[in-house]
Amino acid sequence: MKPIWYFVGLILLVMGGIIFLTGVYQLLNPPEAKTVLWEIHPNIWWGIIMFLFGGLMFFKTRKQTV
């Protein structure tokens, strides 16, 4: 059985990647209605943090079984 950390890593990797790409798209095509602190682009850097954290968990556990 795959360890739980494998699944946690996978979901964070996928969601982080999507959030990061959405942030990049919005940087290039700014929306009309902007949120407070939009100018610091939280979806870009938070997406990267999730992607890296999830990627680390996923790749460290992808060959493990428990």
Place this chain on the structure above:
Amino acid sequence: MQSIGLTFIDWIIILIYFAFVLGIGWYLKRFTKSEEDFFLAGRKNSSWVAGLAFLSANLGALELLGMTGNTFKYGMYVAHFYWIGAIPAMVFLGIYMMPFYYSSKIKSIPGYLKLRFDEKTRVLNGIAFAIMTLLVSGINLYAMALVLHTFLGWDWDISMWASALTVMGYVTLSGLMSAIFTEIIQFFLIWFGLFLVSILGIIEIGSLDQILNRLPESMNTLWSTSGDPTQNGMLIHWAGIVLGLGFVLSFGYWTTDFLVVQRAFSAKDLRAARMTPLLASFFKMALPFIVILAGLIAIALSNDPNSGFKLLEDGGQVNYDSALPLLIARYYPSGLVGLGVTALLAGFMAGQAGNISAFNTVWTYDIYKSVLNKKASDSHLLWMGRVSTVVGVIISLGTAYWAKSFPSIMDYMQAIFSWVNAPLFATMLLGMFIWWITPNGAFWGLVVGMLSSFLMWLGVKFHWFNESIITMSSVQSDMAANFWRAWWAWLICFVLTIVISFFTKKKPKEELVGLVKGLTEEKHDAHLPFVKRPEFVAIISLVVLIVLNILFW
């Protein structure tokens, strides 16, 4: 109100979560072959897995929304729920109680009562726990639909049925294991989905100090205003916090509520089981940096007329639960909104899965096998576990519709816990540490303790007597009344159990070996160096607790 708008990307994030939890349930089904796999996740989890699940089972979205809202209402005093109101009890469970629970190989808390006392005490607690669990599960389901309807504009029925059927799907497939897996995923989603609110709030306002400086003293300290109930937001004396919350409610919940303790029973060995609540204690202490901080940010912003931030109002009443969703709407752009909503959804669903997995275990072992079918085989119990999961979800849906037609039931959640858990903690404490406590003493102490808590609640509700008799103060909040009622119910059960035990037949000492301190040989982890023992981790946890309390005194 205007709903939080979801974009196509936000929906994708939410659908990924639903697909993931159902997929995990399907994947784990092939590893769920015996009743022990289904009810106790095969007893093979590490202390980290069991510890995060132990914490997450308690971390429902209702708690996240409610505690952020309570912080707006009562100020930083709400942090007591996470620190003195949790950590000492978790440490006590790991160090003193877990060896008796785990070593006796019981499958549920009522199972311990059967071994220590007798069948009637077990069935009484099993029935009370099953009713409480289904009530709480249904009320949670209703609360989830209320939140989704209010903030996202989603349809009530679709919200309730979609989440209930998803939970039913994955818990029926693989029982406690899938509940634990989804609880751990929920833990990470909550941190990634909601901690960003606190970070962005600090960036907007300037610093943590500036947030605290914008609040009155009654709202921004933990203890310095607790000597006089009129001087703090919760209107409570420090004795009420220590005795009611820190001792009775906290110990009653964290050491005897099977919903959380079941996660420790899934650990692979005694050391892992003891480490389960100890590791969880560190993450519990960190939660105020999401929940309390978000509430304080909401107060600071609403005190600033230029911020444009204001909580919702329903019929002239402030909706405190709107604090967290409004902060998400304020700060989160597309994609992150989907993550924030998914974190709340995950909290709701994992909380419901926790209730249902605890219910199916107590129903199957402590009511069905104990009373209705004593000769049931292992395969039949596995089948019954799956059937009771389906039935439990259906009853929860019924309770949710009942709550929808009777919304004030939400106010009774804390009261329900104080009816069942507060007296049970007195029974457990006496049973585990004093050998001459008798089965009849425990049974009647528990009956009268539960009844007294219920009657005190009824008496105040229908004005049979003044609340100040319970709280010993001329001013009090609902929260203060809850704390004090729990204390008195515990004390009544404690004293009555001792008195009745003087006059009734005791169990022979040899039947209590392994169940009672003093009659059991205890050499846990003696072969390990001190820094690897649970006792060392417990000391670190308590030191961190003391430092946090001094920092925010």
